[in-house]
Amino acid sequence: MATVELSSIRKVYPGGVEAVRDVSLVVPNGSFTVLLGPSGCGKSTLLRMIAGLETTTSGECKIGERVVNEVEPADRDIAMVFQNYALYPHMSVYDNMAYGLRNRGTPKAEIDKRVREAASLLAIEDFLSRKPRALSGGQRQRVAMGRAIVREPQVFLFDEPLSNLDAKLRVTMRLEIRRLHNRLNATSIFVTHDQVEAMTLADQVVVMNAGRIEQIGAPGEVYKHPASRFVASFIGAPAMNLMPGKIAEAGIVETPAGRLPYDKNRFHAAGEVEVGIRPEDIHAAGGADGILFTPELAEELGATRLLHGSFGDTPVIIAIPASGTVHEKKEMRLSIDPAAVHLFDKVTGRSLVR
Amino acid sequence: MQKRAIFGSTSLPYLLLLPQLAVVAVFFYWPASQALWQSFLLEDAFGLSSTFVWFENYSELFADSGYYRTMMTTAVFAVMVAGLSLSLALLLAVQADKAIHGAGIYRTLLIWPYAVAPAVAGVLWIFMFQPSLGVVAQGIRSLGIAWNPLLNGNDALILVVLASTWKQISYNFLFFLAGLQSIPRAVIEAAAIDGASGTRRFWTIILPLLSPTVFFLVVVNIVYVFFDTFGIIDAMTQGGPSKATETLVYKVFFDGRLGGNLGSSAAQSVILMILVVGLTAIQFRFIERRVAY
Numbered sequence: 289m290a291t292v293e294l295s296s297i298r299k300v301y302p303g304g305v306e307a308v309r310d311v312s313l314v315v316p317n318g319s320f321t322v323l324l325g326p327s328g329c330g331k332s333t334l335l336r337m338i339a340g341l342e343t344t345t346s347g348e349c350k351i352g353e354r355v356v357n358e359v360e361p362a363d364r365d366i367a368m369v370f371q372n373y374a375l376y377p378h379m380s381v382y383d384n385m386a387y388g389l390r391n392r393g394t395p396k397a398e399i400d401k402r403v404r405e406a407a408s409l410l411a412i413e414d415f416l417s418r419k420p421r422a423l424s425g426g427q428r429q430r431v432a433m434g435r436a437i438v439r440e441p442q443v444f445l446f447d448e449p450l451s452n453l454d455a456k457l458r459v460t461m462r463l464e465i466r467r468l469h470n471r472l473n474a475t476s477i478f479v480t481h482d483q484v485e486a487m488t489l490a491d492q493v494v495v496m497n498a499g500r501i502e503q504i505g506a507p508g509e510v511y512k513h514p515a516s517r518f519v520a521s522f523i524g525a526p527a528m529n530l531m532p533g534k535i536a537e538a539g540i541v542e543t544p545a546g547r548l549p550y551d552k553n554r555f556h557a558a559g560e561v562e563v564g565i566r567p568e569d570i571h572a573a574g575g576a577d578g579i580l581f582t583p584e585l586a587e588e589l590g591a592t593r594l595l596h597g598s599f600g601d602t603p604v605i606i607a608i609p610a611s612g613t614v615h616e617k618k619e620m621r622l623s624i625d626p627a628a629v630h631l632f633d634k635v636t637g638r639s640l641v642r
Numbered sequence: 643m644q645k646r647a648i649f650g651s652t653s654l655p656y657l658l659l660l661p662q663l664a665v666v667a668v669f670f671y672w673p674a675s676q677a678l679w680q681s682f683l684l685e686d687a688f689g690l691s692s693t694f695v696w697f698e699n700y701s702e703l704f705a706d707s708g709y710y711r712t713m714m715t716t717a718v719f720a721v722m723v724a725g726l727s728l729s730l731a732l733l734l735a736v737q738a739d740k741a742i743h744g745a746g747i748y749r750t751l752l753i754w755p756y757a758v759a760p761a762v763a764g765v766l767w768i769f770m771f772q773p774s775l776g777v778v779a780q781g782i783r784s785l786g787i788a789w790n791p792l793l794n795g796n797d798a799l800i801l802v803v804l805a806s807t808w809k810q811i812s813y814n815f816l817f818f819l820a821g822l823q824s825i826p827r828a829v830i831e832a833a834a835i836d837g838a839s840g841t842r843r844f845w846t847i848i849l850p851l852l853s854p855t856v857f858f859l860v861v862v863n864i865v866y867v868f869f870d871t872f873g874i875i876d877a878m879t880q881g882g883p884s885k886a887t888e889t890l891v892y893k894v895f896f897d898g899r900l901g902g903n904l905g906s907s908a909a910q911s912v913i914l915m916i917l918v919v920g921l922t923a924i925q926f927r928f929i930e931r932r933v934a935y
């Protein structure tokens with residue numbers, strides 16, 4: 289267990305791509321931190337710098353009390369689980385897990401004990417003598433985890449370890465990773481582009497965009513109080529509805545949906561803004577007043593129903609409970625809770641929260 | 643499901659195969675059967691008539707101590723050239739792989755000069771080491787080293803070994819580099835995190851994963867030494883001095899063309915042919931089963 293501390297980390301690849309720009313981040317001891325962002329935003333690069341697989345262009349990386357910028361990957365006391373597992377194809381499952389311990393000169397009896405413990409924890413005892421190619425994707429994933437566990441490292445690093453699994457297995461393995469983390473009391477850093485994965489796994493979500501951190505916070509926090517338009521649209525499925533707005537007076541913003549009240553104690557805004565409302569915060573109004581909305585298309589998701597339509601010219605999605613029937617092309621009235629209205633700066637996209 | 647083309651008539655597939663079969667027949671089966679037939683014949687001194695002598699050419703060959711000596715020379719030659727060219731090529735490939743890992747299109751461009759240059763240089767080598775006129779040969783002698791491949795059998799063997807190695811390195815290099823590049827980078831990174839030093843990584847991860855390539859190249863190199871080095875030997879030493887650099891294939895040529903002993907020469911070709919067929923068979927069997935992890 290250790291704290292990981294990054295200060296003003298930058299990475300410029302040879303060729304000039306600036307993959308990570310000035311990232312500062314504290315991963316507290318024992319936390320499960322998820323780096324979340326779209327493909328190409330620099331998540332893997334950041335993780336690989338923590339692992340020591342990439343050099344840092346500038347900035348400092350600390351694991352525990354030690355600055356590790358110049359420390360070899362092997363000596364950082366970390367373990368990494370790769371996206372395509374990166375198992376040693378010519379070694380048995382047992383040898384795959386024992387390899388790191390053998391390299392460190394661990395006594396044979398100790399190796400055997402640890403490998404068997406990890407194998408039983410991951411339910412792969414029956415495959416110990418098999419080669420990786422004789423395993424299914426999920427089993428390979430477990431072996432990769434086992435290889436990380438036996439080393440008993442300070443920090444676990446995961447680079448999209450679930451993206452090669454089918455949807456159902458992904459959900460199971462997700463739970464299992466979280467359970468393992470709790471049980472091993474480890475510090476984990478997990479990279480993913482899948483916001484559901486991030487929300488379900490993390491104590492702390494780090495939302496990244498174009499090499500920068502957009503927001504750091506608990507899953508509920510980044511969902512409820514997105515710090516920027518990017519975070520607002522990236523987290524939540526379907527994405528938050530965004531529309532242009534103009535502050536009419538403190539507490540009222542004019543939008544294509546009409547004049548909407550917002551929480552003026554929370555937001556400090558004037559002039560032109562960007563208004564964000566989550567689909568699930570828009571409800572059917574009981575009576576005859578409310579915002580006029582004509583659904584053009586309905587998507588049934590089981591418990592909820594997504595209605596696609598528009599406010600004026602602005603396309604809007606709303607999510608309502610899937611009870612009763614909806615008549616497409618039939619007008620309905622909607623209401624929006626003032627507390628659910630988010631305001632963002634039109635230019636910078638930052639939240640206008642006080 | 644098996645992929646299978648459906649032909650309307652039975653003769654069409656054979657018709658389509660015909661050109662390929664014709665090539666194989668004209669350039670392989672016909673000469674091979676000629677050699678086989680010839681190996682059972684004994685020509686008179688003037689080459690005017692020949693008699694069928696069954697296995698006499700073969701039994702004479704195996705009674706000849708010179709033939710065993712040539713076999714030994716060939717074996718030494720093969721082990722040295724294959725060993726040297728494989729290990730040097732692997733060393734170069736590992737270095738090149740480090741330098742160009744993940745460099746995309748540059749990789750291909752970088753490989754080209756490696757591929758072409760040594761083949762050209764192989765010819766140069768022959769000129770440079772040419773015992774009487776070659777620059778390098780003169781240089782070595784001016785250093786006071788008694789270097790005379792024209793008279794000293796070991797010097798001559800070293801010379802042809804070096805020249806043959808040089809010519810083969812680029813070929814091996816290309817295969818090794820391709821093999822190295824196909825090892826997933828993450829596997830090597832995982833080993834680095836697992837605490838394996840560079841050398842340990844090489845012996846425990848890289849070399850085992852490269853073993854199919856190594857095995858393939860061993861066989862190809864042996865076949866190369868057996869046959870393709872003919873030109874080098876002919877140009878540099880003509881098998882001399884006193885047969886110190888005479889390999890099996892050179893002896894075929896020497897006995898048949900210069901010695902006029904067509905029967906023995908043919909018998910030797912047949913033996914060589916069997917050797918190569920054997921080697922190739924082993925290669926196919928092993929590559930499909932054992933060496934692939």
Ligand SMILES: Nc1ncnc2c1ncn2[C@@H]1O[C@H](COP(=O)(O)OP(=O)(O)O)[C@@H](O)[C@H]1O
Binds near residue numbers: 305325326332
């Ligand atoms: N080895 C490399 N050389 C040059 N550019 C790279 C390299 N690896 C990644 N990049 C670039 O850096 C950026 C971030 O990549 P990466 O960290 O892999 O993103 P993510 O993991 O978030 O998808 C991308 O634009 C990518 O093209």
Ligand SMILES: [Mg+2]
Binds near residue numbers: 331332333448
């Ligand atoms: Mg990535």
